[in-house]
Every structure is written in structure tokens, then in C-alpha cells.
Amino acid sequence: NAGVTQTPKFRVLKTGQSMTLLCAQDMNHEYMYWYRQDPGMGLRLIHYSVGEGTTAKGEVPDGYNVSRLKKQNFLLGLESAAPSQTSVYFCASIARPYRLAGGYNEQFFGPGTRLTVL
């Protein structure tokens, strides 16, 4: 089991360029999340998905789009990158949250993607 993987690990973009971050999980998890981490801000939720073909906005969705065409993959897109999107991006997945699962479920994180927008 690879767990949660993210591609790429590092990327440098110029303002206005576009890119897609790929998250893949092999645990058959229903829920997947994209977070961004900035110094002093913690982990902030960008978008999430509760199943194949579904997506929803999180706390900081502006400037990002997502797609979940396959259960195991969750893509995060930046259509026109801005310096404010310089951050470390983490993907995470969980089988089902506790409230629905009625039991203990751990959320697994990918290794992160460090993105710099110049």
C-alpha cells in the first residue's frame, strides 16, 4: 500500500501559469481533501470530495478548481497562478468520518507539494 501520494513534490510557476496537482490513494477511501499550509495559518481546507463525481468548497476555495472523476484520484487545479498561492499543499483521505462510520477512522495525509509562484 502506497497510502496517499502527491505529484509533483515541488513546482515553481510564473504568475498567470496554470497547473494541476494530483492526489492518489489506494485505500478505497470515500472522502478526500485538499489543504494548504502557510506559516502561522495552520492547515486550511480548500476543497473536498465525499465520493466519486462530487466536490465541495472549503474555507479558501478562490482561485482553485477540483475534480474527482475516479474514486482514487483527486485533482487540484490552478487556472491562473498568483503569488498568494505560494504554499505547501497537502492532500488527505479518510474512509468515512467518525460521525458516519460510528467508529475510529484516521485521516491520512500525502507528503505534500511545495509550490512557489513568482
Place this chain on the structure above:
Amino acid sequence: QQPVQSPQAVILREGEDAVINCSSSKALYSVHWYRQKHGEAPVFLMILLKGGEQKGHEKISASFNEKKQQSSLYLTASQLSYSGTYFCGTEEVRQAGTALIFGKGTTLSVSS
């Protein structure tokens, strides 16, 4: 809305104890605690469930007060390996599903 963590930072010597607090303005179903080492992904420590059950780490304990909507993480006899940033996460129920919302983190530095 992010849960609020306190303190923002803690500096300890090996063997000392620390308490990290997490509070929310919303009703809590569960509280998750994670630790992140510099340059790495957050790693699960424990989960506290409504009703008092908890699952997780051997040497780190936590409490969950549903009425006060608070959780505290207790690190006793700290070791160098405890250094890192600790995050609490709370499950929020939204129209489109459930999401884990994290606090801003507490940085713990343990020295010898």
C-alpha cells in the same frame, strides 16, 4: 471556522510536561490530534470521540469536554522526539459532507 489552539508555542526541557488546548465555537463530534515535523506531513496521534472513548498514542493522553467544546492534549515526561507542531482537528458537518477543520497549530520545542 478554525478551532482555537493555545498556547501558540511551548519550549520545554526533556522530562517536562506540557498541555495544549483546543476549543471550538461549534458542537464537537470528535477531535483529532496530529503532529507535524518540519518538512513532513502531519501524522495522526489520536482521536477523541463523543462519549469519552479515545484511540491513539501510548505516551500521550488527551481529554475531551463535550459541554465546553474543548479538548486538551497532555504530553508528560517530554522527549526530544516530541518536538514539532501539534494540530487539533474538529469534524464539521456541512451540507456537502463532513470535513476536518484544523487549528493554527502549537509549536513544541524540546531541548536536552
